[in-house]
Amino acid sequence: MKTFITLTLLFIACVAHAQDGTPVGDALTGNSKLNVVVAVVGVIVLGIGIWMFAMDRKLSRMEKRMDK
Amino acid sequence: MKGWWWKVLAVVLLLIASIAALRVPLAPGILNVSKLSLSPGPAELVITGYSTRFDDATQVLIANGGQYLCASRTKAIDATHLNAYFEVPAGMRDDSSYVIADGMAFDTPLYTDSLGSGMADNGCAAPAPRTKAFLFPNLNRLDESIRNLFFHVPMWFAMIALMGISVYHSIRTLASNSLEQDRKAASAVHVGLVFCALGLVTGALWARSTWGDFWTSDVKLNGAAVTALIYLAYLVLRGSIADPYKRARLAGIYNIFAFVLLVLFLFVVPRLNAVDSLHPGNGGNSGFNDLDLDNRLRVVFYPAVLGWILLGAWMCELRDRAARAAEHLDR
Amino acid sequence: MNPREVAHLFQLEVALDLRQRAAWGGMLLYVVSAVYVAYLAVRGTLGTATWNALFWIILLFAAFNALARSFQREDGGRQLYLYTLAHPRNVVLARALYNAATMVVLSLLSLLCYVLFMGSGAMAKADLAQFVLAVVLGGIGFAAVLTLIAAIAARAGNGIGLMAILGFPIVLPMLLLVMRTSKLALDGVAFSVNATYFGGIVLLDVITVTLAWLLFPYLWRD
Numbered sequence: 001m002k003t004f005i006t007l008t009l010l011f012i013a014c015v016a017h018a019q020d021g022t023p024v025g026d027a028l029t030g031n032s033k034l035n036v037v038v039a040v041v042g043v044i045v046l047g048i049g050i051w052m053f054a055m056d057r058k059l060s061r062m063e064k065r066m067d068k
Numbered sequence: 069m070k071g072w073w074w075k076v077l078a079v080v081l082l083l084i085a086s087i088a089a090l091r092v093p094l095a096p097g098i099l100n101v102s103k104l105s106l107s108p109g110p111a112e113l114v115i116t117g118y119s120t121r122f123d124d125a126t127q128v129l130i131a132n133g134g135q136y137l138c139a140s141r142t143k144a145i146d147a148t149h150l151n152a153y154f155e156v157p158a159g160m161r162d163d164s165s166y167v168i169a170d171g172m173a174f175d176t177p178l179y180t181d182s183l184g185s186g187m188a189d190n191g192c193a194a195p196a197p198r199t200k201a202f203l204f205p206n207l208n209r210l211d212e213s214i215r216n217l218f219f220h221v222p223m224w225f226a227m228i229a230l231m232g233i234s235v236y237h238s239i240r241t242l243a244s245n246s247l248e249q250d251r252k253a254a255s256a257v258h259v260g261l262v263f264c265a266l267g268l269v270t271g272a273l274w275a276r277s278t279w280g281d282f283w284t285s286d287v288k289l290n291g292a293a294v295t296a297l298i299y300l301a302y303l304v305l306r307g308s309i310a311d312p313y314k315r316a317r318l319a320g321i322y323n324i325f326a327f328v329l330l331v332l333f334l335f336v337v338p339r340l341n342a343v344d345s346l347h348p349g350n351g352g353n354s355g356f357n358d359l360d361l362d363n364r365l366r367v368v369f370y371p372a373v374l375g376w377i378l379l380g381a382w383m384c385e386l387r388d389r390a391a392r393a394a395e396h397l398d399r
Numbered sequence: 400m401n402p403r404e405v406a407h408l409f410q411l412e413v414a415l416d417l418r419q420r421a422a423w424g425g426m427l428l429y430v431v432s433a434v435y436v437a438y439l440a441v442r443g444t445l446g447t448a449t450w451n452a453l454f455w456i457i458l459l460f461a462a463f464n465a466l467a468r469s470f471q472r473e474d475g476g477r478q479l480y481l482y483t484l485a486h487p488r489n490v491v492l493a494r495a496l497y498n499a500a501t502m503v504v505l506s507l508l509s510l511l512c513y514v515l516f517m518g519s520g521a522m523a524k525a526d527l528a529q530f531v532l533a534v535v536l537g538g539i540g541f542a543a544v545l546t547l548i549a550a551i552a553a554r555a556g557n558g559i560g561l562m563a564i565l566g567f568p569i570v571l572p573m574l575l576l577v578m579r580t581s582k583l584a585l586d587g588v589a590f591s592v593n594a595t596y597f598g599g600i601v602l603l604d605v606i607t608v609t610l611a612w613l614l615f616p617y618l619w620r621d
Contacts, residue, residue: 032118033213036277037090040216040270044223047266051383058390065397242617297568304564309555318551321614325547326569328610332603333572 075382081375088368089218096120097206098174101167106130107181108158115150115169118206122170128152129168129195132180133161136168138192159184171198202364216274218368222376223267224292229377230260230384231299235327238320250316251395253323254306255388257299259380264296288347291334298326404485408493416497426465430509433457438516450521451582455537458509459574462541465505467562469498469546470553482619491546491615495608498542506538507531521585529584529593536600537577543604544570547611550618573607576600 102114115128128139128150139152150169161184164177204214234256241249271292272282283289305322309315416422437453445453481490510531514522522530545566552562580596 033211033277036213036274037215037219039273040219041090043269043273044219044266047262047269048383051262055386055390058394062390062394062397242614294568294571301564301568305551305555305561308561314554317617318555321547321618322551322565325610325614328606329544329569329572332606337572337576337599 074378078375078378078382081371082379085218085368085372085375089215089372092202092204092364092368094119094212094214095203095206096170096172098167098169098172101174101176101178103178105179105181106154106156106160106165108156111154111156113152113154113167114145115152115167115174117148117150117169117172118211119148120170120172121147122150123147126150126170127195128170129192130154130156130165130178131168131173132165133186135161135187135191136194137165137187157187158182159186159188161186168195171195204364210278213274213277214365216270217365218372220267220270220274221369222373223263223270225373226376226380227260227263227267227295230256230263230380231295231327231330233381233384234260235324238323241316241320242324245313245316247312247316248392250312250320251391252384252388253320255391256384257302257323259384259387261296261299261303262383263376263380264292264299268292268296286347287338291338294333295330298330302326401486401489404489405493405496408485408489409496412493412497416501422468426461426505427508429464430457430461430505431512433460434509434512434516441517444518444520447521447585448582450517451578451585453517454510454513455574455578455581457513458506458534458537459541459570461505461509462502462538462545463559463563463566465501466498466542466545466549467552467559469494470550487616487619488612491550491611492608494550495543495546495611498546499539502538502542503535506534510534524587525585526587526590529590530581532597533577533581533584533600536597536604537573537581540573540577540600540604540607541570543607543611544573547607547614547618550615554618573600573603576603 096117096119098115098120099118100116103111113128115122122144124142124144126142126144128142130137137154137156140155141153143151145151152169159182160180163180163183165180166177167174207214234253237249237253237256240246241253271289275284276282302319302322306315306319309318434457437457441453545562548562548566548569552559552565555561576596576599580593580600583593583596
């Protein structure tokens, strides 16, 4: 969990840092429809991340039952 | 490494395709020209480009009825803005003139006054064609979002592939009456639905920016909705039967039946109906084949599709192994 | 496949069903009430497209209601007896044929009832023969698709609720095709224009019945 929070914060920092006229900054502030690409890639990564979490929880539950 | 190679291949393909999808620049294009019409006399145009490299030496012309009129002077404001000055003669052949800057044409014609039999001095020479680099096509209204082709579309390919895997296991379930095959079929459907959800959400986002709405009444969208309904019904069917052998058989039968009808619905009925679709390649919309830069898209698109299908198969395998372990614990 | 056995089983279906007059009465009452509700809700004239759509929606629900019971009356003993005597593939073929016949009757009656209440203004320009053909083929198509679904739902021990969930997404290709065909017939186009769609419906029917024929034996294996 700690790693996850660290990574998220790192990502937010990168995004915040990127918003000063660089191409990525433009992408996030909405020029030339790059923002849609960012949103789409974000949704896919997020979706697969959620799937990984669901899987993780399933395995944890099984491990708990194994220990019993 | 045995049995691993395709997982490595999945990661490598996705890595290469995603990097290419995000890094390959868009072909330069003209976004806007400051005038809507031309009439005889001096004219000053401001040309706005996208990812262009305009300078004072950039060649600007006006194409009209097979003849070309060169700019008398051009002055670059910056890399994407350009001033061009013309002496427009009377008696142009055609009522629409096309502005060409640095070999790129602006797709909206300028309405032209005082028609005649053509320019007296026959204008200047035709512009040199642009040398083609490896660039993605720059399409009106899509702009940079053409890159979504490598993320949104492979979701559907992966989904259909997973449903195909599921049907394969369903057929084997019926042939052998084995619960293991049935579990594999169910795992493939579960993961397929994940890809279906991703396809729907990413599609809605892209549709909002391109067509102005999250959901349009389009054959492809209806197909996606029906697919989601069919496989949710499949899961409901599984949930409503307690006996595992009966569940395996009934779910297998439904899966095969539904998949065949789904394939008919997705690929045959639209063709029969010849219905219009907003998606490329349907009802008068240009598809892959019509873009002059199609091969550049294909080179990235197919690896992306294969990569996502392999990733889906991998996810399916993980889910199945977890389900198998759970079965073992229950015993 | 044995045509004589199929014919025999078909006769059996008819004989059994004639004993259950109440079921037929229930089906007809369902259609009449559905049409009457639509009439009360609309209270006015409809455009051709809406008239057509409303008819098919009513017929679709009637089909679900009528076909849901097609495998329900099989209790354990009778079913076992039937399947020791006949091959399951012949059983499903006879049942599909019988369901198709039921749907033809039901769809024509629905059409009559619908025209009676909702008026025939939308049929002013129609090519009547083509429209009736579309209705008959549509009824047969619903029967073809829903026979196997009804069998699955009945085997799952869950009635019409499960059948609706399983059936709706699957019947959609047929529904869209048939709605388009009948709309064209209502607009009075030439048969040559509509022939592709009629062909499509027949093809879909054949494919579904073939699938049902292939898959049905697995359904009854215990």
